[in-house]
Amino acid sequence: MINLDMALSTKPAPVQPDLSHWPHVVIVGGGFGGLEVARGLVDKNVRVTIIDRHNFHTFLPLLYQVATAMLEPAEVAYPIRTVFGKAPNVRFRHGQVSHVDHERQVVVLSDDAELAYDHLVIATGATAAFFGIPGASQHAIPLYSLADARRLRNRLLSALEHADAVADTAPIGLNFVIVGGGPTGVETSGALSELIKTVIKRDGLKLDPTRVRVILVDMAPRLLTPFPEKASAYALKELERMGVEVEFGRSVVEVEEHAIRFADGERLRVAAVIWAAGVTANGTLASDVQDKTGPGGRVRVNEFLQIADRTNAWAVGDSAAIPSGDNTFYPQLAPVAMQSGRHVAAQIARQLDGKAVVPFKFRDKGIMATIGRHAAVATLPKGPTVKGTLGWLAWLGLHLWYLVGFRNKLRVMINWTWRYFDWPSGPRLIVADAETAD
Amino acid sequence: MINLDMALSTKPAPVQPDLSHWPHVVIVGGGFGGLEVARGLVDKNVRVTIIDRHNFHTFLPLLYQVATAMLEPAEVAYPIRTVFGKAPNVRFRHGQVSHVDHERQVVVLSDDAELAYDHLVIATGATAAFFGIPGASQHAIPLYSLADARRLRNRLLSALEHADAVADTAPIGLNFVIVGGGPTGVETSGALSELIKTVIKRDGLKLDPTRVRVILVDMAPRLLTPFPEKASAYALKELERMGVEVEFGRSVVEVEEHAIRFADGERLRVAAVIWAAGVTANGTLASDVQDKTGPGGRVRVNEFLQIADRTNAWAVGDSAAIPSGDNTFYPQLAPVAMQSGRHVAAQIARQLDGKAVVPFKFRDKGIMATIGRHAAVATLPKGPTVKGTLGWLAWLGLHLWYLVGFRNKLRVMINWTWRYFDWPSGPRLIVADAETAD
Numbered sequence: 001m002i003n004l005d006m007a008l009s010t011k012p013a014p015v016q017p018d019l020s021h022w023p024h025v026v027i028v029g030g031g032f033g034g035l036e037v038a039r040g041l042v043d044k045n046v047r048v049t050i051i052d053r054h055n056f057h058t059f060l061p062l063l064y065q066v067a068t069a070m071l072e073p074a075e076v077a078y079p080i081r082t083v084f085g086k087a088p089n090v091r092f093r094h095g096q097v098s099h100v101d102h103e104r105q106v107v108v109l110s111d112d113a114e115l116a117y118d119h120l121v122i123a124t125g126a127t128a129a130f131f132g133i134p135g136a137s138q139h140a141i142p143l144y145s146l147a148d149a150r151r152l153r154n155r156l157l158s159a160l161e162h163a164d165a166v167a168d169t170a171p172i173g174l175n176f177v178i179v180g181g182g183p184t185g186v187e188t189s190g191a192l193s194e195l196i197k198t199v200i201k202r203d204g205l206k207l208d209p210t211r212v213r214v215i216l217v218d219m220a221p222r223l224l225t226p227f228p229e230k231a232s233a234y235a236l237k238e239l240e241r242m243g244v245e246v247e248f249g250r251s252v253v254e255v256e257e258h259a260i261r262f263a264d265g266e267r268l269r270v271a272a273v274i275w276a277a278g279v280t281a282n283g284t285l286a287s288d289v290q291d292k293t294g295p296g297g298r299v300r301v302n303e304f305l306q307i308a309d310r311t312n313a314w315a316v317g318d319s320a321a322i323p324s325g326d327n328t329f330y331p332q333l334a335p336v337a338m339q340s341g342r343h344v345a346a347q348i349a350r351q352l353d354g355k356a357v358v359p360f361k362f363r364d365k366g367i368m369a370t371i372g373r374h375a376a377v378a379t380l381p382k383g384p385t386v387k388g389t390l391g392w393l394a395w396l397g398l399h400l401w402y403l404v405g406f407r408n409k410l411r412v413m414i415n416w417t418w419r420y421f422d423w424p425s426g427p428r429l430i431v432a433d434a435e436t437a438d
Numbered sequence: 439m440i441n442l443d444m445a446l447s448t449k450p451a452p453v454q455p456d457l458s459h460w461p462h463v464v465i466v467g468g469g470f471g472g473l474e475v476a477r478g479l480v481d482k483n484v485r486v487t488i489i490d491r492h493n494f495h496t497f498l499p500l501l502y503q504v505a506t507a508m509l510e511p512a513e514v515a516y517p518i519r520t521v522f523g524k525a526p527n528v529r530f531r532h533g534q535v536s537h538v539d540h541e542r543q544v545v546v547l548s549d550d551a552e553l554a555y556d557h558l559v560i561a562t563g564a565t566a567a568f569f570g571i572p573g574a575s576q577h578a579i580p581l582y583s584l585a586d587a588r589r590l591r592n593r594l595l596s597a598l599e600h601a602d603a604v605a606d607t608a609p610i611g612l613n614f615v616i617v618g619g620g621p622t623g624v625e626t627s628g629a630l631s632e633l634i635k636t637v638i639k640r641d642g643l644k645l646d647p648t649r650v651r652v653i654l655v656d657m658a659p660r661l662l663t664p665f666p667e668k669a670s671a672y673a674l675k676e677l678e679r680m681g682v683e684v685e686f687g688r689s690v691v692e693v694e695e696h697a698i699r700f701a702d703g704e705r706l707r708v709a710a711v712i713w714a715a716g717v718t719a720n721g722t723l724a725s726d727v728q729d730k731t732g733p734g735g736r737v738r739v740n741e742f743l744q745i746a747d748r749t750n751a752w753a754v755g756d757s758a759a760i761p762s763g764d765n766t767f768y769p770q771l772a773p774v775a776m777q778s779g780r781h782v783a784a785q786i787a788r789q790l791d792g793k794a795v796v797p798f799k800f801r802d803k804g805i806m807a808t809i810g811r812h813a814a815v816a817t818l819p820k821g822p823t824v825k826g827t828l829g830w831l832a833w834l835g836l837h838l839w840y841l842v843g844f845r846n847k848l849r850v851m852i853n854w855t856w857r858y859f860d861w862p863s864g865p866r867l868i869v870a871d872a873e874t875a876d
Contacts, residue, residue: 055595055599072510072511072512073510074510079641081640081641081642081643082640082641085640085641085642088642091642092641093603094596094599094600094602094603095603111603113603113604113607157493158532161493161532162532164532165531165532165533165549165551166551169551202519202520202523203517203519203520203523203530204519204523204526204529205519410852411849411852414848414849414852
């Protein structure tokens with residue numbers, strides 16, 4: 001993805017030659033998977049069109065830092081056109097896909113425009129899964145888009161402002177509940193407790209820190225279940241050191257506007273519920289290949305990543321149920337998305353060269369999660385688990401490396417450095433809904 | 439304002455002593471005027487409360503750069519709490535003032551909370567004046583808040599994306615009309631034409647540049663009327679060199695959703711109408727002193743900046759009609775706002791010391807406007823007019839200097855430097871309404 005920085009050259013895009021006779025590859029979705037497919041086809045004799053309802057790629061792993069006012073939206077988002085600025089055979093189409101007609105081989109957009117394709121790649125990603133829990137989709141806030149992140153940031157900061165405003169007359173406590181102890185839940189709860197401490201201390205908010213609670217709940221008996229036991233134990237120790245209350249074996253039965261109810265009957269008044277409980281495939285495109293819809297609403301693909309065994313319809317990343325064995329599937333993680341995207345690009349290229357397609361193999365390079373400003377865990381496959389500052393630095397480096405665009409890397413690095421040494425003025429602006437409304 | 443960078447110290451705010459016996463100064467509005475009042479009282483024996491409906495100060499002179507995707511919202515906004523982080527006698531109250539009860543000396547907020555004051559300062563600023571032109575307030579976009587800037591940015595970028603999307607099937611032209619040839623209109627039209635050229639060239643948009651028009655209209659016979667003739671002539675030359683069509687002596691009679699109608703009968707289809715035609719006092723607080731409402735809905739003040747000759751009610755900046763002579767008033771400009779704010783702080787301090795108040799005198803330090811990336815005009819009082827790159831550098835320096843917060847200065851400087859040498863990837867994200875909705 002780093003090579004995409006070619007987009008930052010100072011030269012303008014060359015005049016586009018006529019490529020109309022080249023096969024047309026339509027990629028639905030500009031996330032990790034979709035971008036990798038396009039990138040793999042930049043120097044091939046195909047026309048590529050990326051369709052996305054946003055004109056930018058969102059770096060999902062850092063959304064929680066936007067939500068906790070550590071980074072700005074523009075620092076985790078990058079215009080898709082800019083990514084491929086110099087590639088004459090890649091185009092971007094801003095729009096929402098309503099459905100795919102696999103027989104006529106056209107993608108139909110919500111404005112009824114149609115794009116005919118020779119190859120289709122579904123890369124629509126995943127979104128939060130609410131498991132049909134009453135009120136969850138209305139009142140809990142997930143973290144799968146810039147909109148989510150900004151909505152959450154506004155909710156958090158507004159709650160703190162409100163508590164300060166009424167501190168003299170009718171002081172209140174604030175409960176923030178994070179549902180889900182996976183990487184997102186751990187990272188968000190850690191960052192949130194740091195945000196609250198900072199805001200109270202630096203901004204002199206009239207709040208009793210002991211009455212502002214950050215509560216992480218999970219049904220499982222430990223955090224970061226994909227990690228080894230000792231990583232989970234370390235994460236728990238760090239979170240508790242940071243003042244996060246971690247409660248295991250608790251399942252949510254309802255989310256109300258200002259409260260959350262648990263299976264054990266407890267009803268807790270909350271300022272915000274952050275939903276990090278699970279994911280499901282994004283959008284309805286999977287239903288266009290109904291018979292091939294797999295677990296979590298994902299599109300079932302064969303070992304070559306082809307949909308319904310068609311030779312020219314593919315699915316990658318979180319939107320694809322990629323077999324890792326008999327009825328087992330690869331997890332919905334960024335590395336799987338990127339590797340599957342690269343694989344599909346390679347297979348399309350092989351077909352153009354008249355070569356046979358080869359099966360997808362995922363190379364596990366390990367997983368990592370950050371807990372606070374100095375703490376992270378990184379687990380290498382069959383390897384050691386790196387903890388503490390070293391793990392944190394590894395986390396920093398990796399995320400900077402994968403962040404699209406040199407300029408974004410630079411800005412994020414500046415912000416992180418700044419925050420590491422001092423943290424007075426993160427962009428703590430309450431700007432979204434309210435502002436766009438006024 | 440530069441001294442406000444004390445807020446960037448690494449030390450936490452000290453524990454607040456009990457100041458309850460100190461007189462309470464309530465400042466309504468955290469703009470240039472309001473911040474200067476508070477800043478002038480930081481080391482005085484008064485309690486200060488700044489009330490604003492946003493938790494941040496907005497640097498209005500650069501809003502047009504947010505609208506044209508040159509800067510990010512966080513780069514022209516700064517949390518008010520952070521500004522006064524170390525000042526124990528200054529507090530921030532996030533809220534909307536519904537009215538002022540001058541008899542009981544309380545400010546009433548929209549949540550019905552009441553703040554009793556010993557001194558009141560109205561610093562609510564100005565907003566766009568639509569002069570009752572039908573459709574203007576609904577369909578034209580002004581530039582007086584971050585919300586305006588982001589709404590305009592989304593409109594501009596979405597229009598370009600749409601034109602590109604239909605380029606193959608039904609190519610369209612795009613007209614962007616800026617109403618008003620003052621500094622805001624000149625700066626915005628210049629920046630907009632640069633944005634369009636950049637986006638078309640760098641992003642390879644399928645648009646015919648000759649069919650994308652930026653039209654600046656004004657009733658007056660010249661641009662930048664507050665400037666000398668030669669500055670106006672220079673601005674006109676520069677704008678036309680940049681491809682902006684400037685039309686004088688044209689008045690708008692109606693703005694429709696996708697069109698604008700002029701007094702001469704022409705009806706032009708538009709992608710966006712940018713409203714830079716004039717300002718009026720912001721909010722309704724002036725009506726609480728009805729008999730004292732002056733031109734443009736501003737609060738009439740005496741030469742000491744006192745409202746209705748009360749000794750403890752003041753108004754500053756764009757929301758005040760500040761006499762510059764018999765029935766003449768100072769213009770609604772940032773320098774007037776800042777100087778009047780400092781003056782009120784000084785007068786309140788004088789009263790506390792038992793001294794008599796002194797009249798306000800505005801010291802004109804000149805005006806400046808930037809036209810493009812290398813061109814600006816700066817006019818010194820009774821002095822020369824600086825043009826071209828020198829004027830542009832002066833403009834850059836001055837705006838950086840007044841930008842609140844070292845970190846924001848740094849980020850804006852980086853962006854400007856970046857853009858000066860190369861301009862591939864401004865934060866061209868379409869994120870507001872659509873995104874907060876989805």
